[in-house]
Amino acid sequence: MDKYIISPNPHVHAPVSTKKLMLDVIIALCPAVIVSFLYYGWSEIIIMAVSIASCLCLEWTITKFLMKSSSTIGDLSAVVTGILLAMNLPPTTPWWIVVIGAAVAIAVAKMSFGGLGQNIFNPAITGRVFLLLSFPAAMTDWTVPAGFIANNADAFTGATLLGQVNILGPAAADKLVSLGTLFHNIGGSAGEISALALLAGWVYLIVRGVIKPWITLSIFATVAIIAGIFHLADPEAYTGPLFNLLTGGVILGACFMATDYVTSPMSTAGGIVFGFGIGFIVMMIRYFGSYPEGMSFAILIMNMAVPLIDRAFHQRKFGRK
Template structure:
């Protein structure tokens, strides 16, 4: 009988891209389920359609355009589909969702060669494309009927969108501990900070990601918002408001920590996180969009190759 002869190591940690992606899917489930509860069937439809579009697009592109073995088995297209759905308003028409999936998978991911090769986070690229192309659909925060009654549901702006209307002082008052459980209005994935953080903790416990990128984003946002808020509370919202509103937690926990588009080293990750935190606050305070998380992450995605060049592991025996 012939035995395998190959170089060491002869065993493996039994970790695979598929298993890692499955963990991300599991981690996204609490927030997804909360969005289903509050936004009902229409949100379930968006999620299912988004995932199906991403998977089918990736399969079709590998099969018919690239003529290579399909990579859909690694489940990364499902992750992109989930993240895209969670970044859209619950009223988003399905054809808009499909365009988002095309941009995410076909343009942002497969054009660069597929998993591992893309520069920009696919789901965010899709979302930003929709945001600038279909602003009306993307900022329609009408709350559809969910399985849990929305007593104080109202259509209109998100908390971040209320800042110019109510002013920073009044907007700040809208954020309290309840916001941690349920946000008012916003993208599907942004409803429950707690559900998102639970998923993030799951990823940390499973050692899928490390906490440094997320923590450095939160810390930077807290510091920047703290300084501006202290200087002029009437004009600038405070740290808690900025940490709990918009795509902050979804972005910091699940989008900025995407392996492919974030730096490889710990300190590189910290620099990347500080950059995101700073840019998002600049956009929120001075930009023309109420929310800047997507733009901040995309901008820092561009800087990742440079950050990787500058920041390396500490090498043994070399100080």
Template sequence: MAYIVSPNPHIHAKVSTRSLMLDVIIALCPAAVVSFLFYGLSEIAIMAFSVASCVFLEWVVNRYMLHRASSTGDLSAVVTGILLAMNLPPSTPLWVVFIGAVVAIGVAKMTFGGIGQNIWNPAITGRVFLLVSFPAIMTDWTIPAGGLIGNVDAFSGATLLQQVGLLGAKAADAMVGLETLFSNMGGSAGEISALALLAGWVYLLVRKVIKPWITLSIFATVALVAGIFHAIDPAQFTGALFNLLTGGVILGACFMATDYVTSPMSAWGGVIFGVGIGILVMMIRYFGSYPEGMSFAILIMNTAVPLIDRAFHQKKFGRA
């Protein structure tokens, strides 16, 4: 019998790209279930279609364009599909979802060489493309009928962040209360329940899939920047709690900014990355033309990751 010969080590930890992605999928489940409960069948359809499109597109690109073995088994396309669906309004038509998937997988991920090679987070790139291309659809927060719980009438129309423009900062701040933790008003499908998202994040921490530094530094920076501006002029600038709980900050900080591929590898690099996102998102919200800035903030900081990685190295043994 021909025995195997290889250099050491001869055993391997029970971890694979697939197992890590599976953990992320599990962590996204609570938020996904909440969105199904609120928006009903149409949201289930959007998510299923988004996941199917992403997986299909990755398979097509591998098979017919790159002529190499399929990489869909690592489940990363499934994660992208779920995140893309969570970043879209619940009334998005399926053809728009498909375009988003084409941009996310085809452009943002596979053109760079597939998993691990992309510069920008695929799901966010897809979302931003749609936001810029179809602004009307992407800001139509009409709630489709069929939600299982919640007062549907109260939700239609603008999101909380848009209401800042309509009602003013003070009124908007007043609308954020404890109930926002459980069910935010309209917005992207995945943002409804802060608690469900945080539960998934804690799961990822417990499973040691991610480190908390990026997420915590985003939260801290958003709170700090918002707190300072709010203290200066409460009439113009919304407060810390409002900004933390709205507009995908939690979804972005827990699941998008922590994407391995597009975030720095060192702990301190992660902190810088998080602070950068926090500052950018607040600047876009306060002074930019988009009410929500998380996607842009993450994409901009994604671009800076190679530089951050260059600057921060971990401490080496026996060296100053």
């Protein structure tokens, strides 16, 4: 070394990088992804592959040709978006719809704002909501394809557990949920199958220090409390807390989508408010809205409030009140 390096302090750096954080998120998503592969088989594998590949391709193309800057796909955030998008889609989604979803997620929701860190809305959810509104039939076709393990697909054709609320009524639907639902819950998107696999990934993220648990816990608590109050008031009209926690995208959304760094508040207090907002909105949509599921909308709506929440909540400064 003939020339020594000179720089301001600090001279060492923690073993952390954007890429490593994203890799941790990918690892955390692995259990749920593997479960979805087992239950939904090749069709889910294809969706996943198409989703990740189109996200990466789009980001590379946009950075290379439109932004004329160095490629950012190395940070793996596009892979995370791809996985999350795939996990939010029904297992029977045609591949071209997946590509459109990826295009909206990466091109519209992420890169048009300036890329990673600049986007207001969670890209994967934006993609999913766009598809839900544009292709309602394909996006609510919950036919269960053949998986690698027996998934008694016949029992659930056409509706998810949340969908059953409209068919069977809240009280009957409530009974469909048991502790078994925690392990596998057929009929729904890939991210709705196994709550346990998702929670395992979430715990991994917390242990690794990638995320703080407050946002997720705040969502769970709000959903449970609101569902509890309504259910106690009228069990016939409103589904119970356990049903609402374990069905739909609550766990996937609360563990992996609402905790997205870019689109969530930075302070702990802000995170709790953010989580409360999501929990409240999702329950209002479920009980009073026309959609059986509201997690995506709830997160998107609260994404908009993040700059305000960040303005309102600062962490306590040393030596100041």
